[in-house]
Amino acid sequence: MPEVAADASAVPATRGELLLELSGVSKYFGGVRALHEVDLELYRGEVVGLVGDNGAGKSTLVKVISGVEHPDSGEIRVGGEPVRLETPRAAQSAGIHTVYQDLSLCDNLDAVRNVFLGQELTGSLLRGRPLDRHRMEAAARTVLDSLAVRVRSMSTPVGGLSGGQRQGIAIGRALISDPSLVLLDEPTAALGVSQRTEVLELIVRLRSQNRGVLVISHDLKDVQEVADRIVVMRLGSKVAEFARGQYSSGDLVAAITGAHDAPRPSEGDR
């Protein structure tokens, strides 16, 4: 696909529905400024990579969007309406689902139970609402199939599955609530090469399901491979945004490290 445009605008020609907007979002932890006046827009059908050094504010940004942390100032809008994402549940109701790095899978439970963890389907009220295993298994199969995640048996404990399969099940869990926006925190960390490829394919499938995807990653190669747009954070601020095909690896690294910043006047020894 020829994608290099002459002007360096980060906006592609056609764009899906605007799902989420952050304007001027700041967050302090005591004296630490974790987020400073961050503006961000996330669209349907787009994979956005979120990169930056340790302490740049990536996790805090994801937590603010997923209702785990609350901004001290600024506005969050979902579908154009200002919202307060007080809890992860509130974020989920707003169509936002987050897959954390630790995946929070229960190794002793099978794929079906893990996909439905905390959102189990119950049977008829008259029958005392036992878990509706049949419906859960069918629905779990549907979401895992939609991601092309293959597990040999839906009813063996997930503890023995590969890293890629486990990531698939964690993403499958996210899809049960049919979110419009999926946030992934370091999905390829600690994976081998073939499993990394598997997970990048999962991300592409989320996009082809017309969801918005925000991926945090330390691995710039992964991000460059999968992201339509890359947002760079440094010291709590959003410092750059690059559309696919409109940056070099060097641009990315320079934005992350601040290598191209003008030296401050007080730094006379430069």
Ligand SMILES: Nc1ncnc2c1ncn2[C@@H]1O[C@H](COP(=O)(O)OP(=O)(O)O)[C@@H](O)[C@H]1O
């Ligand atoms: N719960 C917390 N309490 C105090 N400081 C925090 C907390 N969470 C993050 N921070 C600080 O906020 C800054 C941004 O952290 P974080 O969002 O985790 O960055 P990243 O994910 O990019 O590594 C860092 O200086 C970090 O030490």
Ligand SMILES: [Mg+2]
């Ligand atoms: Mg982090």
